[in-house]
Amino acid sequence: MTRSPVPNVSNVQPLLDTDVLRSFVAIAEYGSFTRAAKAVFRTPSALSMQIKRLETTLDQSLFVREARRVQLTAHGELLLRYARRLLQLNAEAVACFLTPALEGTVRIGTPDDVGTRVLPQVLSGFAASHPAVQVDVMAGVSRVMLERLDAGEIDLALVTAGSRDVDPERGEVVATEPLVWVARADGTARLREPLPVALAEHGCAWRASAVDALDRAGRPYRVAYSSEHSAGQRAAVQADLAVAPLPRSLATSPLLEIVDDPKLPALADTHILLVTGARRSEAAQTLTQHVVDAFRALRG
Known part of the structure; x- marks a missing residue:
């Protein structure tokens, strides 16, 4: 009788724990x-502790720890590519054998700046945990999103609001960010009189905050550029046609800078408000909680 060879335990490679990879x-x-x-x-x-064990297992340093953040080493960047593939394969394998507990379609509305900056990252996590739920995203100005929500065309909406517009009974504030004046770094628009400003359309909280602040400060201005989307405001600023009130996170282009000028009045904070419809499916309720948790993690 031929016996199967006994595996050499010392040559067995360690298995990477998906929970540790998720943390990594x-x-x-x-x-x-x-x-x-x-x-x-x-x-x-x-x-x-998880990362220390992982570094010991792979016999490589994965992160460089700096004062305010950590960065990947070259070996860490290599592992990141493998880790994402392994986690995706794990999710696909589980989805093949387990019947998803949650199904259906959820419709969410959002302004374009939230839809491009924040929402994709939020929804990717939801899609991984609830692959059978179809999420349809509609982008547009906050006023229109609220109208669609009230009409039952969407299930929940992320809208921008000024400090005075926040109604705790209407929705939940999931993010708050300073609104700042932004100008072209080497431009002259900020020096012109009256001040040329690039604003969003009527009903936008950014526009209301800027107009109210300029009026109270008595600063002469003219609306040189009006756009439904924040990309239009940024384009006007980059062309040095105007200055614009924007959330701090949108002043990221090398051509743009935040204006620190006592002649320009301070602006109120801008908020992202999560508003839900009166009738929500189980899938919509689950996505709502996921959005709240995701924004809470981003604030951390």
Whole structure:
């Protein structure tokens, strides 16, 4: 009788734990142990221990820890590509054998700046955990999104609001950001009189905040450029046609800079408000909670 050879245990390669890989990817994407810990519902010390064990297993350093953030080493960047593929394969394998508990279609409305900056990252996590739910996204100005919500055309909406427009009974504030004056870095628009400004259309919280601040300060201005989308405002500023009131995170182009000028009045904070319809399916309720949790993790 021929016996099968006994495997040499010493030559067996270690298996990578998907839970540890999920923590590793979160740290790489957030650039912070603290923010990643909130996203994966663990403590920073627990994540630190996981990464130490992972580095020991692979015999490589994966992160460079700096004062305010952590960055991947060359080996960390290599592992990140493998980790994302392994996690995706794991999710696909589980989805093939387990009947999804949640199905249906959810329709969400959002302004274009939220839809391009924040929402894709939020929805990617939801799609991984609930692959059978179809999410349809409609982009447009906040006023129109609220009208569609009231008409039952969408299930929930992320809208922008000024401090005076926030109604806690209407929705939940999921993000707050300073509104700042933005100009071309080497431009002269900020020096012109009356001040040329690029504004969103009527009904936008950014526009209302800017007009109210300029009027109260008695600063002469003219609307040199009006656009339904924030991309239009940024284009006008980059062309040095005007200055614009924008959330701080949108002043990221090398051509743009935040204006620190006492002649320009301070602006109120801008908020992202999550508003839900009166009748929500189980899928819509689950997505609503996922959006709240995702924004809470981003704030961390």
